[in-house]
Amino acid sequence: MNALYDHKITSVSDFEIARKKAIDSPEVFWSEIAETFEWIKPWDTVLQYDWSIPKTEWFLGGQLNITVNCLDRHVATHPDRIALYWEPNNPDDIAKTYTYKELLDAVNQFANGLKNQGIKKGDRVCIYMPMIPELTIAVLACARIGAVHSVVFAGFSSSALAARINDAQCALLITADGAFRGDKIIDLKAIVDEALTDCPSIKKSVVFQRTFSEVRWDNRSDVWWHDFVEGLSTNCQPTPMEAEDPLFILYTSGSTGKPKGMVHSCGGYMVYTAYSFMNVFQYTPGDVYWCTADIGWITGHSYMVYGPLACGATSVHFEGVPSYPKWDRFWQICEKYKVNQFYTAPTAIRALAKHPTKIIEGYDFSQLKVLGSVGEPINQEAWDWYATHIGKNKTPIVDTWWQTETGGILISSLGGVTPGKAIFATTPLPGVQAALVDEKGNPIIETAGEGILTVNYPWPSIARTIYGDHQRYKEVYFSAFPGRYFPGDGALRDSEGNYRITGRVDDVVIVSGHNLGTAPIENAINAHPDVVESAVIGYPHDVKGNALMAYAIVYDNIASSDELIQSIRQTVSDQIGPIAKPDRVLIVSGLPKTRSGKIMRRILRKLAAGEFDALGDISTLLNPEVVEEIKAALTKK
Ligand code: PRX
Numbered sequence: 001m002n003a004l005y006d007h008k009i010t011s012v013s014d015f016e017i018a019r020k021k022a023i024d025s026p027e028v029f030w031s032e033i034a035e036t037f038e039w040i041k042p043w044d045t046v047l048q049y050d051w052s053i054p055k056t057e058w059f060l061g062g063q064l065n066i067t068v069n070c071l072d073r074h075v076a077t078h079p080d081r082i083a084l085y086w087e088p089n090n091p092d093d094i095a096k097t098y099t100y101k102e103l104l105d106a107v108n109q110f111a112n113g114l115k116n117q118g119i120k121k122g123d124r125v126c127i128y129m130p131m132i133p134e135l136t137i138a139v140l141a142c143a144r145i146g147a148v149h150s151v152v153f154a155g156f157s158s159s160a161l162a163a164r165i166n167d168a169q170c171a172l173l174i175t176a177d178g179a180f181r182g183d184k185i186i187d188l189k190a191i192v193d194e195a196l197t198d199c200p201s202i203k204k205s206v207v208f209q210r211t212f213s214e215v216r217w218d219n220r221s222d223v224w225w226h227d228f229v230e231g232l233s234t235n236c237q238p239t240p241m242e243a244e245d246p247l248f249i250l251y252t253s254g255s256t257g258k259p260k261g262m263v264h265s266c267g268g269y270m271v272y273t274a275y276s277f278m279n280v281f282q283y284t285p286g287d288v289y290w291c292t293a294d295i296g297w298i299t300g301h302s303y304m305v306y307g308p309l310a311c312g313a314t315s316v317h318f319e320g321v322p323s324y325p326k327w328d329r330f331w332q333i334c335e336k337y338k339v340n341q342f343y344t345a346p347t348a349i350r351a352l353a354k355h356p357t358k359i360i361e362g363y364d365f366s367q368l369k370v371l372g373s374v375g376e377p378i379n380q381e382a383w384d385w386y387a388t389h390i391g392k393n394k395t396p397i398v399d400t401w402w403q404t405e406t407g408g409i410l411i412s413s414l415g416g417v418t419p420g421k422a423i424f425a426t427t428p429l430p431g432v433q434a435a436l437v438d439e440k441g442n443p444i445i446e447t448a449g450e451g452i453l454t455v456n457y458p459w460p461s462i463a464r465t466i467y468g469d470h471q472r473y474k475e476v477y478f479s480a481f482p483g484r485y486f487p488g489d490g491a492l493r494d495s496e497g498n499y500r501i502t503g504r505v506d507d508v509v510i511v512s513g514h515n516l517g518t519a520p521i522e523n524a525i526n527a528h529p530d531v532v533e534s535a536v537i538g539y540p541h542d543v544k545g546n547a548l549m550a551y552a553i554v555y556d557n558i559a560s561s562d563e564l565i566q567s568i569r570q571t572v573s574d575q576i577g578p579i580a581k582p583d584r585v586l587i588v589s590g591l592p593k594t595r596s597g598k599i600m601r602r603i604l605r606k607l608a609a610g611e612f613d614a615l616g617d618i619s620t621l622l623n624p625e626v627v628e629e630i631k632a633a634l635t636k637k
Pocket of ligand 1: 299405502
C-alpha cells in the first residue's frame with residue numbers, strides 16, 4: 001500500500017492528533033502528506049500566502065506531474081487493478097473496464113495526439129463531452145502534457161459553451177457526436193458547431209463517436225477521435241509542472257455577471273483531493289467507490305478523477321440518469337459492482353425517495369460502507385430516507401460541504417470514524433480553519449451560534465485566481481472579511497462544534513445541486529425582445545431543493561400568454577442551458593423596489609414561496625401596489 005495510507009485517519013484520536021498538528025504546524029502537516037507522492041523535484045517552500053493580494057502558493061519550487069501520481073505509480077506496482085468500471089446509459093449496452101495500465105496507455109496515446117496537434121504546456125483545451133471514459137482520458141491527457149483543461153458540462157447551451165471557450169481562449173475542443181441521456185439523444189456536435197461560429201481561437205475539434213448520429217462535418221476543422229489517435233504510441237513522457245502551474249479551469253456561476261473561471265493548480269490540488277478522498281470516504285484499496293456526479297462539475301474533477309486515482313482507487317463512472325430504464329438503476333449498479341462508497345446529491349435522493357420503496361426491495365446493500373451527500377444542504381426527510389432505506393440504519397452518511405473554489409471537501413465527518421449528525425456537515429477536516437462571523441465580520445466565539453461561514457487559513461486546494469480577472473477573485477472571496485476566505489454560505493454551529501450549512505447568503509441559487517447565479521439568468525431574460533426588466537429568485541422545491549421563478553416586465557403593447565412565457569424560458573435555455581430554465585415565469589407590471597431603486601428580492605422570494613404573511617413592512621417600498629398585484633396573480637394560479 002502506498003505511504004499516503006499511513007495518513008489515513010481511522011479513529012477519533014487519530015483525527016484529534018491530525019487536527020491539532022494541522023493547526024500547530026500546518027507546514028509540517030501538509031509536507032508530510034505531500035512527501036508520499038512522486039515529485040520530479042522537491043519543493044523549497046511549503047506555503048507562502050498573503051490574502052490581502054490575495055495569493056496562496058503551496059509546495060513552491062516543487063515539480064510534478066499529477067498523472068504520474070494518478071497512473072504511472074500505480075501501474076508500477078499493480079498495473080491490472082481496475083481504475084474504472086464504466087456503466088453505459090443503457091444497461092444492455094456493453095460496459096467497459098479500464099485497468100490502471102489500460103487507462104495510462106489510453107491517456108498517453110491521446111496526449112500524443114494533442115502534442116501532434118501542437119498543443120503544449122499552458123495551452124487551454126475545452127472538453128465538452130458525455131460521461132464516457134474518453135472524458136476522463138481527455139482530462140488526464142491534457143494534464144499529462146501540461147495543457148490546462150476547461151471542462152464544460154455537456155448540458156450547457158452553445159452560447160454558454162462559446163462564452164467559456166472565449167474567456168479561456170481555448171485552442172482545441174474535444175467533444176462527441178452525441179450524448180445518451182436516458183431515452184434521449186443530445187446532439188452535442190450540433191451545439192458545438194453553433195458555438196464555434198463565434199470562437200476564433202479553436203483550431204480543431206476532436207470528436208468521439210458515441211451515438212453514431214449524423215453530424216455536420218468539416219475536414220479542415222473536425223477530426224474523429226479514432227483517427228486522431230490511430231497508430232500513436234502509448235508512451236508519452238509526462239511534462240514537468242511547477243506545483244503552482246495551472247492544472248485546470250472550471251467555471252462556476254457568480255452572483256453577478258459572467259461565470260468565473262476558477263483556476264486550480266497542480267501540487268496542492270493533488271495533495272488535498274487525495275487526502276480528503278481517502279479520509280472522508282474511508283477508502284481502502286480494493287473498495288469500489290461510486291460518485292454519481294458528472295465530470296463537468298468540480299465533484300467529478302476532484303472525486304471521480306483526481307482524488308480517487310491519486311489514491312489508486314477503483315471507481316464506477318455512470319453515463320446515464322437514475323431514472324433510466326427504471327428508477328432502480330442506481331441500486332442495480334450498486335449491486336452489480338458491489339459498491340462500497342456511494343456519493344450523490346440531495347436532489348437525487350429526493351427524486352429517488354418519491355418512488356415506492358418496493359423498487360429498492362431485493363437489492364443488496366450490504367457492501368455499502370459509506371454514503372455521501374454533496375451540493376446543497378440536505379434536508380431531514382432526504383437524510384432519513386437515505387439512512388433508512390439505503391443505509392439500513394447502519395451505514396454512516398457523510399454530508400460534505402465544499403465548492404468549486406475550494407477544490408476539495410472542507411467540512412464533513414469521516415465515514416464511520418468521526419461522529420456524524422443528521423443534516424450536519426459536522427467538523428472541518430484537518431487543516432481547515434473554519435470560523436463563523438457576524439455580518440460585520442466579528443467572529444462568533446461561542447461554540448453554538450449562527451452566522452456567515454469563513455475560512456481563516458489556506459488549505460492546499462484553494463483556487464488560486466479567476467482566469468483573467470484576479471481583481472474579481474479578490475473582490476468576491478477576500479474583500480467581505482479581510483484576511484478571511486468568504487465562500488458565500490451561511491452556517492450554524494451546535495454546542496459540540498458541528499456545522500450545518502444553511503445556504504447561500506448571496507444571489508446564487510442551488511437548483512438540483514447546480515449553482516446558478518440569478519444575474520446571468522436575468523441578463524438572458526432581459527435579452528428577450530419583449531422584456532423590459534426581470535428579477536429571478538429561488539423558492540423551495542421538494543425535489544430540486546430550489547426552483548427558479550422569474551418576474552418579468554414586458555413592453556406595454558405585449559400581453560402575457562403561454563407562448564410568451566415559453567419563449568422567455570426558451571431564451572434562458574438557449575443562452576445558458578436547460579438547467580437554468582425558470583420553472584415559473586410571471587409577467588408583472590412592476591417589481592417591488594426600494595426608494596433607491598433596488599429590487600427587493602427578499603419580498604419576491606417570500607411571494608414565490610407563498611409566504612404572504614411573512615413579507616414584513618412593505619410600506620417603505622416605492623411601489624407597494626405591485627406586491628398586491630403579484631399576490632393576486634399568484635393566488636389565482
Ligand atoms: O452553497 C454551498 C453548496 O454548493 C455551493 C458550491 O457549489 P459548487 O461550486 O457548484 O460545488 C458543488 C459541489 C461541491 C456551496 O457554496 N453546497 C455544496 N455542498 C454542500 C452545500 N451546501 C450545504 N451542504 C453541503 N454539503
